[in-house]
Amino acid sequence: xxxxxxxxxxxxxxxxxxxxxxxxxxxxxxxxxxxxxxxxxxxxxxxxxxxxxxxxxxxxxxxxxxxxxxxxxxxxxxxxxxxxxxxxxxxxxxxxxxxxxxxxxxxxxxxxxxxxxxxxxxxxxxxxxxxxxxxxxxxxxxxxxxxxxxxxxxxxxxxxxxxxxxxxxxxxxxxxxxxxxxxxxxxxxxxxxxxxxxxxxxxxxxxxxxxxxxxxxxxxxxxxxxxxxxxxxxxxxxxxxxxxxxxxxxxxxxxxxxxxxxxxxxxxxxxxxxxxxxxxxxxxxxxxxxxxxxxxxxxxxxxxxxxxxxxxxxxxxxxxxxxxxxxxxxxxxxxxxxxxxxxxxxxxxxxxxxxxxxxxxxxxxxxxxxxxxxxxxxxxxxxxxxxxxxxxxxxxxxxxxxxxxxxxxxxxxxxxxxxxxxxxxxxxxxxxxxxxxxxxxxxxxxx
Numbered sequence: 001x002x003x004x005x006x007x008x009x010x011x012x013x014x015x016x017x018x019x020x021x022x023x024x025x026x027x028x029x030x031x032x033x034x035x036x037x038x039x040x041x042x043x044x045x046x047x048x049x050x051x052x053x054x055x056x057x058x059x060x061x062x063x064x065x066x067x068x069x070x071x072x073x074x075x076x077x078x079x080x081x082x083x084x085x086x087x088x089x090x091x092x093x094x095x096x097x098x099x100x101x102x103x104x105x106x107x108x109x110x111x112x113x114x115x116x117x118x119x120x121x122x123x124x125x126x127x128x129x130x131x132x133x134x135x136x137x138x139x140x141x142x143x144x145x146x147x148x149x150x151x152x153x154x155x156x157x158x159x160x161x162x163x164x165x166x167x168x169x170x171x172x173x174x175x176x177x178x179x180x181x182x183x184x185x186x187x188x189x190x191x192x193x194x195x196x197x198x199x200x201x202x203x204x205x206x207x208x209x210x211x212x213x214x215x216x217x218x219x220x221x222x223x224x225x226x227x228x229x230x231x232x233x234x235x236x237x238x239x240x241x242x243x244x245x246x247x248x249x250x251x252x253x254x255x256x257x258x259x260x261x262x263x264x265x266x267x268x269x270x271x272x273x274x275x276x277x278x279x280x281x282x283x284x285x286x287x288x289x290x291x292x293x294x295x296x297x298x299x300x301x302x303x304x305x306x307x308x309x310x311x312x313x314x315x316x317x318x319x320x321x322x323x324x325x326x327x328x329x330x331x332x333x334x335x336x337x338x339x340x341x342x343x344x345x346x347x348x349x350x351x352x353x354x355x356x357x358x359x360x361x362x363x364x365x366x367x368x369x370x371x372x373x374x375x376x377x378x379x380x381x382x383x384x385x386x387x388x389x390x391x392x393x394x395x396x397x398x399x400x401x402x403x404x405x406x407x408x409x410x411x412x413x414x415x416x417x418x419x420x421x422x423x424x425x426x427x428x429x430x431x432x433x434x435x436x437x438x439x440x441x442x443x444x445x446x447x
């Protein structure tokens with residue numbers, strides 16, 4: 001995708017000018033994104049669908065005193081821009097007053113972030129997607145596997161401006177390939193994925209091979225009783241459970257006593273040692289493997305933040321409103337998170353287990369108790385018994401009930417290498433880890 005840069009900036013300026021002319025006593029925040037999303041699906045060893053969508057969206061938010069409202073359009077001609085501004089003004093005039101509304105930001109200083117946009121990813125076409133799918137499905141004869149998967153990629157250019165003089169721009173791309181393999185008898189299932197902002201980092205041959213290997217090795221699982229086990233969690237499982245904790249690390253919820261990070265009697269747990277010294281979680285700027293957008297949705301400049309340092313809670317996220325109320329500096333919401341690795345290899349994690357379980361990933365995860373962050377979900381696509389430091393056989397899937405807090409508290413080893421994992425929450429890089437007393441609560445009949 002190659003957006004017309006002057007047109008996008010011109011549309012942004014036109015919307016702000018219209019807001020100033022039509023609501024001179026008001027304030028405006030304008031967001032503009034030009035984005036291409038493309039995908040390819042395959043199942044039963046053949047391509048089933050392919051899609052490619054280009055769209056530009058203009059969003060205008062108008063604030064009139066304590067009242068505010070927004071309106072969107074995908075048309076950038078002058079009449080459509082003015083109509084969108086008028087709609088936002090009209091809705092703001094009748095909206096109820098919002099005591100927490102914050103005025104649009106003025107100019108910000110943004111730190112230089114690692115490049116997040118990759119030209120080959122932006123230019124990827126349907127023929128190349130099909131080629132990658134064929135490579136991912138490259139089935140050796142005699143395996144009898146059914147392969148399915150999803151390849152998606154996007155390119156985006158975002159502009160943001162306010163009537164107070166803020167201007168921000170960011171370009172980024174992304175690509176994600178996930179592959180599932182099933183054995184012919186339906187008893188074995190394997191999964192693997194690659195995600196990056198560069199399509200060159202997504203290796204379809206390797207992803208397909210890992211999924212096939214997991215499927216073959218997980219076939220005809222034997223029974224393992226539920227219980228509390230030492231488990232080795234692969235990065236996808238770590239990221240899935242960790243996301244429930246990351247989402248809860250908001251200062252307001254903690255200060256109001258509504259989250260795990262609330263301190264009994266009032267306040268929050270900033271400064272408390274909650275985990276071992278091997279747990280460090282941050283949102284860095286300049287990480288080339290996990291590029292960080294240098295501003296949040298309101299244009300607030302993001303700074304490198306260490307949320308947990310050697311097990312100690314160092315920061316919670318503060319919105320602009322809550323920071324003002326509490327006399328703190330706003331952090332904004334992070335656009336990516338890195339959990340630092342340890343010193344082990346994946347082989348080391350397994351070797352340190354007398355009896356335990358290796359888990360590929362989690363699925364269908366749900367929050368159970370926000371105060372303890374207890375979460376439940378299912379294992380999927382490869383669960384294996386570990387005995388005396390070696391993987392010995394496939395076992396059944398489980399429903400588990402566990403908290404990310406306990407996962408981190410009971411972790412005794414992390415891989416040195418970290419891996420980028422796709423998710424609905426936000427981009428993360430995490431290690432694989434070994435943790436103890438993990439509650440595999442009941443057997444699941446799912447493959």
